[in-house]
Amino acid sequence: MQLFFAIAYLVAEYMRPQSMYEAVSSVPFAYLSIMGLVISFLFNKRESLTSNPLNTLLVMYLIWYLVSYAFAFNQEVAWQPMLDFTKWVVIYFLLINTIHEEKKLYIFVLVLLLLYFKLTQFTVRIWVENGFYSDPRGLNAGGGIGSGFFQNPNDFGIALTSVFGLSYYLAWYDERKTSWMKMWWLHAINSIFFVVSIIASSSRGAMIGLAAAIVAIWWKSKRKVLGVSVVAVIGLAVIAAIPADNWERFQDMGSTEDATAQSRIALWTSAVRMLNEYPVTGVGPNNFTYVNVQHYHSEFSEVQHNVFLQAGSELGYPGLLLLFAMIAAYFVNQKRVRERLVQLNQSRSYLYGLSHGLDICMIGFIVNGFFITVLYYPFFWMLLILSASLRRAVEILVK
Numbered sequence: 001m002q003l004f005f006a007i008a009y010l011v012a013e014y015m016r017p018q019s020m021y022e023a024v025s026s027v028p029f030a031y032l033s034i035m036g037l038v039i040s041f042l043f044n045k046r047e048s049l050t051s052n053p054l055n056t057l058l059v060m061y062l063i064w065y066l067v068s069y070a071f072a073f074n075q076e077v078a079w080q081p082m083l084d085f086t087k088w089v090v091i092y093f094l095l096i097n098t099i100h101e102e103k104k105l106y107i108f109v110l111v112l113l114l115l116y117f118k119l120t121q122f123t124v125r126i127w128v129e130n131g132f133y134s135d136p137r138g139l140n141a142g143g144g145i146g147s148g149f150f151q152n153p154n155d156f157g158i159a160l161t162s163v164f165g166l167s168y169y170l171a172w173y174d175e176r177k178t179s180w181m182k183m184w185w186l187h188a189i190n191s192i193f194f195v196v197s198i199i200a201s202s203s204r205g206a207m208i209g210l211a212a213a214i215v216a217i218w219w220k221s222k223r224k225v226l227g228v229s230v231v232a233v234i235g236l237a238v239i240a241a242i243p244a245d246n247w248e249r250f251q252d253m254g255s256t257e258d259a260t261a262q263s264r265i266a267l268w269t270s271a272v273r274m275l276n277e278y279p280v281t282g283v284g285p286n287n288f289t290y291v292n293v294q295h296y297h298s299e300f301s302e303v304q305h306n307v308f309l310q311a312g313s314e315l316g317y318p319g320l321l322l323l324f325a326m327i328a329a330y331f332v333n334q335k336r337v338r339e340r341l342v343q344l345n346q347s348r349s350y351l352y353g354l355s356h357g358l359d360i361c362m363i364g365f366i367v368n369g370f371f372i373t374v375l376y377y378p379f380f381w382m383l384l385i386l387s388a389s390l391r392r393a394v395e396i397l398v399k
């Protein structure tokens with residue numbers, strides 16, 4: 001039952017049915033799923049809870065988030081984000097103690113990828129119907145791909161770059177099959193759809209994140225000479241698929257003619273200033289725009305457009321260092337998983353491939369995250385959940 005509510009939450013968070021269908025717009029699917037998770041967790045017997053270094057770091061991050069809230073410039077604008085992040089911490093602990101076994105983890109990841117497949121196949125269809133063209137502002141002139149955060153092409157782009165690695169590696173490592181198909185077929189098709197959808201999103205940050213992910217895949221590959229040729233072919237194919245007006249945006253990127261880049265440089269400068277002027281607790285959660293406009297008298301009433309400056313400017317250096325520590329612990333998790341699986345002679349297993357995929361996902365998120373403010377969206381925290389769950393699943397195998 002606990003796994004059922006975990007899947008229900010995943011569908012509610014990534015599909016947002018209440019945003020897609022007016023008939024159920026008032027139904028709090030995510031809330032109901034979380035309540036179901038909590039109740040089933042309390043009544044479910046277990047030998048022990050999932051232990052992981054990420055647990056301690058996440059609790060420390062939450063504590064510092066609360067401290068920063070106490071010293072925020074404007075606690076009113078920080079209140080709801082504080083509640084939302086606290087909810088994510090609760091969800092983290094609920095899920096890592098739900099999908100901590102190989103079979104449950106497999107089902108959870110498969111549902112996640114199927115939800116993405118629903119989005120990517122729809123995106124590819126629109127792209128083809130538009131004559132293999134997407135507006136510089138994204139499909140449907142800047143959005144409309146899905147619901148919730150997927151309506152913004154930049155948010156949609158980082159959603160894809162932070163999961164592409166899973167689909168790619170499972171195409172090589174998922175050997176399961178049904179009576180009518182092999183699962184690697186789904187992953188292979190989905191990987192192609194991921195790339196096409198990132199192109200169709202017209203998000204420059206997502207394209208750079210995808211490029212970083214592909215380079216990281218090449219770096220992990222044992223056949224680097226062949227890999228260079230494959231990467232070159234993929235790169236040329238991607239460049240050929242970019243419309244002329246979008247390609248002009250890439251050529252102007254960072255120049256004085258790029259108004260978007262100039263505004264973001266100004267926002268980054270303000271964020272660094274806040275980090276240095278308020279190094280201990282920052283300006284407070286979700287307070288960047290308020291301080292930038294009200295106290296720095298900036299003309300830009302936007303967010304930082306950088307996840308690291310988001311953490312640093314709002315939570316100070318302690319918050320930024322804790323973010324770095326969580327990322328480091330995340331990569332250590334996958335490294336330990338691969339070491340254990342090699343000892344068990346399972347270097348061709350699904351779990352081994354999943355560990356590589358998670359590495360690529362985080363690299364895509366980090367690079368893409370330099371250009372967008374999505375730290376408290378599901379992407380990063382879901383990766384932490386999968387990482388902690390994967391390590392626990394492998395520890396159970398060892399026992």
